[in-house]
């Protein structure tokens with residue numbers, strides 16, 4: 001794990017260019033204007049991970065369903081910084097936030113093709129809840145995962161993260 005990783009609130013003017021590049025890891029074909037509008041109108045919270053002020057990852061949390069369920073809509077870590085615990089750190093940050101808001105579950109959906117992300121979510125404690133066949137078009141299934149925050153050892157995870165740094 002690299003030192004001096006900071007997680008802070010996203011700032012549109014300062015951070016949009018960075019997160020647009022990161023978003024392209026997942027959605028390579030999306031136009032800048034479309035992503036900009038989407039982020040501007042996003043109703044949840046966005047956080048960025050930085051090293052020496054450079055944004056190297058981001059995550060979001062929204063509250064679209066019931067009063068106990070939050071949803072991760074965006075998560076990406078820059079390729080050169082992957083497999084160093086930054087994704088886990090970002091997840092930890094939003095789980096802590098969800099706990100502060102008295103949420104019970106945090107859920108996420110991703111394409112069934114995205115095996116890397118699915119394995120990552122399982123490693124950090126999410127469970128598979130279901131598959132929506134052909135959710136985004138023919139042959140494009142969507143997978144649904146969630147985590148019960150009450151069962152997530154926030155304190156222990158924090159220690160693990162700190163020990164790894």
Ligand SMILES: CC(C)(COP(=O)(O)OP(=O)(O)OC[C@H]1O[C@@H](n2cnc3c(N)ncnc32)[C@H](O)[C@@H]1OP(=O)(O)O)[C@@H](O)C(=O)NCCC(=O)NCCS
Nearest residue numbers: 075076077082083084085086087088110116117119120123
């Ligand atoms: C998914 C992603 C955010 C993971 O970030 P990361 O910083 O590499 O993850 P971490 O280093 O914190 O990994 C945490 C654990 O997951 C595991 N993991 C991470 N990526 C994995 C992969 N592709 N395959 C299998 N396991 C993986 C790590 O080995 C680690 O396990 P450990 O705790 O046993 O050591 C990153 O790969 C990414 O940005 N992918 C592209 C964008 C994307 O697909 N986002 C999800 C959209 S829903």
